[in-house]
Amino acid sequence: MAVVVRAGAAPLWWFGVVAAGVGAVPEGWTGRRIGVFAGAALFVVAAAVVALTRRRRYDALARGASRAGKYDVLQDRAVTVRNWRRGHRWWLVLAWALALGSAFAVPVAGGLLLAGCGTGLRLKAGWLGRRERALDSLLWVRVDWLDGRGGRPVGKAVKGLRGTGIAAGDAAPGGTRRRTAALV
Template identity: 80%
Template sequence: MARGAHGGRGGQGLARVAVVVRAGAAPLWWCGVFAAGIGVLPPGLTGRRIGVMAGAALFLVGAAVVAYARRRRYAALARGTARAGKHDVLQDRAVTVRNWRRGHRWWLLLACAVALGSSFAVPAAGGMLLAGTGAGLRLKAAWLGRRERAEDTLLWLRVDWLDGRGGRPAGKAVKAYRGTGIAAGDAAPGGARRRTAALV
């Protein structure tokens, strides 16, 4: 299992699709929890009770929208999965997560700031929406994990296709996924850390 971003001898650097999806779940969740916790302190324009009730609804809506967004695109790419080549380089889970979070750090800070600012109008609602998007990403990664287990194939995509436009794992730049056996790499189906890392 190699850690580089690009393959050698004609191979490609590959990142796990589910890991890329899951990478934003934790920072969005914790930014949302922080913003909601601080945001519930000011009474706001609507009052705390209405703010929290609105936030709960936004949490559910945000989680559902993110969890189900572009599933047809993911499914279509998964159906066209080609077998990874022997010279392809599988990127470590930690590297994929670090790259995603580094590329999105300013967006995450801006989202947290906006959620905090919105609390002066609707207490806690912005933070709860942010937390809901994090929960939605976790649900989407779990859905991908169920597909991977059902088909006994882990889904990967070329690292260079993640460059630019936020690194979307089902964006227009992504032409196809590649597949490996279920034990490849150091991330389990769904993108969670594998307890015992296995080699290809």
């Protein structure tokens, strides 16, 4: 589940940083100074809102997670990330274009808002990773409950979560890539 949450964090962050950097060039209607301060405020607010949104639903699903069965379809981390990013690429490009366009009104602010959303997703994935460590179980959303675009990890179609051991799959708690020790 944390993999689906984390899949959008990096693109949002990087598109936001690029948009903020490019957005610092035009003077805008409000001026750069006001744009940077407004962007900093938007960054903090967006990160907090995204990180704290729907925590009760995540918590309820995590508490009710059942052990993954033989016929549950679970997919690798890389496939989940690829599916989410392919399914949302036009939304990401549209958000980036809007952040760039907003720089002519309020420089830097749109890019920092986008970066704040990415940071919030990363914080939420970290929180989920701590929950997974506390439960000593990786939490998975069944693939057939996600739509083809990668889906929403706690959407209406998700009826429950499946749990496996911490060592299962190619994802570590929190949705990060599992680091394997090189054999000597």
